[in-house]
Amino acid sequence: MKARVYVTLKPGVLDPQGRAIQHALENLGFGGVEGVRQGKFIELELADGTPRESIDEMCRKLLANTVIENFKVEVA
Amino acid sequence: MKARVYVTLKPGVLDPQGRAIQHALENLGFGGVEGVRQGKFIELELADGTPRESIDEMCRKLLANTVIENFKVEVA
Incomplete structure (x- = not known):
């Protein structure tokens, strides 16, 4: 089975990487870019039947910094 | 308007970061992790009416390395 994990910064947390992307897009001539936030997208290939709680625990322990x-x- | 961009490594491209996550999950005691691929997830806040082709061009020029x-x- 496959699991997809999306990790995003909480609202209010500064995102310097997102800001850098925003400025770069403006410098490339793309108008109307009002904000950019960068996150992570992790695809896990897991043994069939891995419980959902187990995947949540992987996120809390390793994949995301929940602070x-x-x-x-x-x-999927 | 919001656009979400998912950037993933092409199949066959080595993913050392994904391998590191896989080993770390195994070391934490999670069994059955058969593969991990790490990608990027970028949220763009754009002016309403930004055409889809313009977003695709941002991806080709900056957000993704299409090689x-x-x-x-x-x-959205």
Whole structure:
């Protein structure tokens, strides 16, 4: 089975990487870019039947820093 | 308007970061982790009416390295 994990910075947490992307897009001539936030996208290939709680625990223990990041899990 | 961009390594491209995550999960005691691929997830806040082609161009010019990465755009 496959699981997709999306890790995003919590609102209010500064995102210097996102700012850098925003400035670079403006410098390339793209107008109307009002904000950019960069996160992580992790695809896990797991043994069939891995429980959802187990995936959430992977996120809390390793994949996301829950102090500053949110995560979302999609099981496909 | 919001656009979400998912950037993933093309199949066959080595992903040392994904391997490191896989080993770390195993060391934490999570079984059955058969593979991990790490990608990027970028949220763009754009002026309303920004055409889809313009977002694709941002990906090709800056957000993704199309030699080794694929990208997917979702407009919300």
